[in-house]
Amino acid sequence: MSWTVVADVVAAIFLLCGAFLAFAAGVGVVRFPDLLARMHAATKPQVLGLILVLIALALRLRSWSAVGMLVLVVIFQLMTSPVAAHMVGRAGYRTGKVRPDLLVLDDLTADQQAADREKDEADRDAARTATEPPAEGDANAPRG
Numbered sequence: 284m285s286w287t288v289v290a291d292v293v294a295a296i297f298l299l300c301g302a303f304l305a306f307a308a309g310v311g312v313v314r315f316p317d318l319l320a321r322m323h324a325a326t327k328p329q330v331l332g333l334i335l336v337l338i339a340l341a342l343r344l345r346s347w348s349a350v351g352m353l354v355l356v357v358i359f360q361l362m363t364s365p366v367a368a369h370m371v372g373r374a375g376y377r378t379g380k381v382r383p384d385l386l387v388l389d390d391l392t393a394d395q396q397a398a399d400r401e402k403d404e405a406d407r408d409a410a411r412t413a414t415e416p417p418a419e420g421d422a423n424a425p426r427g
Contacts, residue, residue: 290342290343290345291342291343293339293342294338294339294340294342294343295339296339297335297336297338297339297342298335298336298339298340300332300335301331301332301333301334301335301336301337301338301339302332302336303332304328304329304331304332304335305328305329305332305333305336307324307328307332308324308325308327308328308329308332310324311323311324311325311328312324312325316382316385317380317381317382317385318371318372318375318380318381319372319375319381319385319386320385322368322371322372322375323368325368326364326365326367326368329364330360330361330364333356333357333360334357334360337353337356337357340353341353373391376391376395377395
């Protein structure tokens with residue numbers, strides 16, 4: 284058995300496994316009940332499925348330039364997918380799309396309340412300085 288036959292069989296196995304994971308990610312996005320579960324289904328198996336498909340493609344192409352490009356695709360996917368999922372999760376939490384009854388641990392509530400308090404204080408300070416008359420001798424006071 285030659286190396287090319289073995290590489291083609293392994294590539295076919297990786298391709299089928301990657302396709303299955305991508306399919307499972309799609310089913311999870313449709314079937315899961317809330318934003319966080321759907322987001323998990325969209326990122327975790329999808330990234331692993333893509334990596335398996337790209338490994339299969341690298342085994343099939345057997346070109347160093349193609350493998351280099353595929354490695355770049357994997358690196359960018361691993362860098363961007365978790366960041367995008369994190370940002371979608373925080374945005375969903377802030378807009379009330381997350382079901383609190385499904386959370387086991389909620390670390391974001393305290394942080395969100397502290398940020399809201401700081402924003403309210405900053406808004407009150409800005410409103411107070413806008414309504415106060417300028418002090419005598421103030422260089423920024425309007426001259427009439």
